[in-house]
Amino acid sequence: MHEPYRDTMGDRLTFDRSAPGRQAVTLPALDVPAAPLPEAALLRDGVRLPEMDQLGLVRYFTALSRLNYNIDGGFYPLGSCTMKYNPKINEDAARHPAFAGMHPLQDPQTAQGSLRVLCELQDFLAAITGMDGATLAPMAGAQGEFAGVLMIRAYLRDQGQTQRTRVLVPDSAHGTNPATASMCGFEVVHIPTATDGNINLAALEAALDERAAALMLTLPNTLGLFEQQIEQISARVHAAGAQLYGDGANLNAIAGQVCPGDLGFDAWHINVHKTFSTPHGGGGPGAGPVAVKRHLLPYLPAPWVTREAGDAGTARGEPHSPLPRFLPVTPARSIGRLSLFGGDFGVLLRAWTYIRMLGAEGLREMSAAAVLNARYVQARLRDAYQLPYDRPVLHEVVFSGARQRARGVRTLDIAKRLLDFGFHPPTIYFPLIVEEALMIEPTEAESRESLDAFCDALLAIAREAEAQPDLVKGAPYTAPLTRLDEATAARRPVLRWRGPASASGLPAETTQTPRDPSR
Numbered sequence: 001m002h003e004p005y006r007d008t009m010g011d012r013l014t015f016d017r018s019a020p021g022r023q024a025v026t027l028p029a030l031d032v033p034a035a036p037l038p039e040a041a042l043l044r045d046g047v048r049l050p051e052m053d054q055l056g057l058v059r060y061f062t063a064l065s066r067l068n069y070n071i072d073g074g075f076y077p078l079g080s081c082t083m084k085y086n087p088k089i090n091e092d093a094a095r096h097p098a099f100a101g102m103h104p105l106q107d108p109q110t111a112q113g114s115l116r117v118l119c120e121l122q123d124f125l126a127a128i129t130g131m132d133g134a135t136l137a138p139m140a141g142a143q144g145e146f147a148g149v150l151m152i153r154a155y156l157r158d159q160g161q162t163q164r165t166r167v168l169v170p171d172s173a174h175g176t177n178p179a180t181a182s183m184c185g186f187e188v189v190h191i192p193t194a195t196d197g198n199i200n201l202a203a204l205e206a207a208l209d210e211r212a213a214a215l216m217l218t219l220p221n222t223l224g225l226f227e228q229q230i231e232q233i234s235a236r237v238h239a240a241g242a243q244l245y246g247d248g249a250n251l252n253a254i255a256g257q258v259c260p261g262d263l264g265f266d267a268w269h270i271n272v273h274k275t276f277s278t279p280h281g282g283g284g285p286g287a288g289p290v291a292v293k294r295h296l297l298p299y300l301p302a303p304w305v306t307r308e309a310g311d312a313g314t315a316r317g318e319p320h321s322p323l324p325r326f327l328p329v330t331p332a333r334s335i336g337r338l339s340l341f342g343g344d345f346g347v348l349l350r351a352w353t354y355i356r357m358l359g360a361e362g363l364r365e366m367s368a369a370a371v372l373n374a375r376y377v378q379a380r381l382r383d384a385y386q387l388p389y390d391r392p393v394l395h396e397v398v399f400s401g402a403r404q405r406a407r408g409v410r411t412l413d414i415a416k417r418l419l420d421f422g423f424h425p426p427t428i429y430f431p432l433i434v435e436e437a438l439m440i441e442p443t444e445a446e447s448r449e450s451l452d453a454f455c456d457a458l459l460a461i462a463r464e465a466e467a468q469p470d471l472v473k474g475a476p477y478t479a480p481l482t483r484l485d486e487a488t489a490a491r492r493p494v495l496r497w498r499g500p501a502s503a504s505g506l507p508a509e510t511t512q513t514p515r516d517p518s519r
Ligand SMILES: *Cc1c(COP(=O)(O)O)cnc(C)c1O
Pocket: 080, 081, 140, 141, 142, 143, 174, 176, 218, 222, 247, 249, 250, 271, 286, 287, 288
């Protein structure tokens, strides 16, 4: 059997490949006096590093990179994560020296181009969501939620509404929603989902009392369904004196089709890495801008970029000032800073590029195609896998592996078997309200051919689960590592390589004695 990992890598890490005296680059001789680091700044006495030649090093990392499944290499149907393609022009923009060479502490006068990008992106996002303004400061969706709920908390406090100590969260929500509410000091009240996939309105009504600060609603929700009672919900939430927070991580499904602002949302975060094509995965990078209605603008985090229409140049006697001045400011009642600097600039620049490339019409086509693709997958797989909420979906579709479970095949087995067909598995066991969930999000980026190949694989696996369940349960057969002992990995993790290091002539444990940082 072909084992790409062992073929290219063996079991040897850089330390095992190390040979004393080998060097990958030759540095020029030092032409200034050597200046040792201050003793107090040293954390350890010595660092054991592998010694390798350049070609060996390049081949090692090239081989490692080939083991990595990536969006440029294949289809990535992870539901909720929205792994769409990342146009290469985004990378050109982000690498442009005029942007890449900027320093975050640079004088704003010398950073007008970068600030203009940020200011325009704020405007684009406010326009796309139908809100009055947006902040780009949050570094991820989760931090956007955190900022949004902090703004709502500050606003309610200024209104004297301090008895509002609860945040309502539907049970289909992403785990970051209850986590956010609780990090902001609120008590979380879970609202159940009705059998049709909409929110249970009676349960919501019951929870909407004078203690309710906000409802955090995901639209479309994590089942890929548009909340059909949204206008009623919005009216009820506001009548009860609470705020409507929108988890807009799924904006990819509705961008250009409907404005969250028109639906009554007061604050709405956007995962630009899921909607406006910036690379993500494995924990980052990302950005989670928040768009808000007028009453929340004074609470936006710092920095917020303003456009000083006016002619500062002319005032100084210069003949002509083509640019308005763009300035980072701190809004009057700001919740403060979310990070040391202004946000994840490289990610935001890619989002700006994507929006500028597509334009309004292109964005409408994007969300329409994302929905079409998800419905195509829904239609092709509906006879083989159970559909717990059988409604036309928007950008993603959630199946249940309950039928296969009855044959002893779990959704985890189906996911592992997909690896043998060359596909990254979809999201599994989320959302939590679906038994044996299999959550597929094709995105607008995939062609009909790649969707067909993926659906054919899942249909073949459904047949295998009927005829040869043990075959599916033993998968994968082609991956470098097969089934891992996940319980032991969690309970007794081995986080340090203790391989045959001494073979290289280096002692396995050398002088990496941690210093006492208090010294
Ligand atoms: C991805 C996602 C989040 C969290 O966003 P991060 O950028 O990963 O922090 C929150 N809610 C929903 C619905 C999501 O899909």
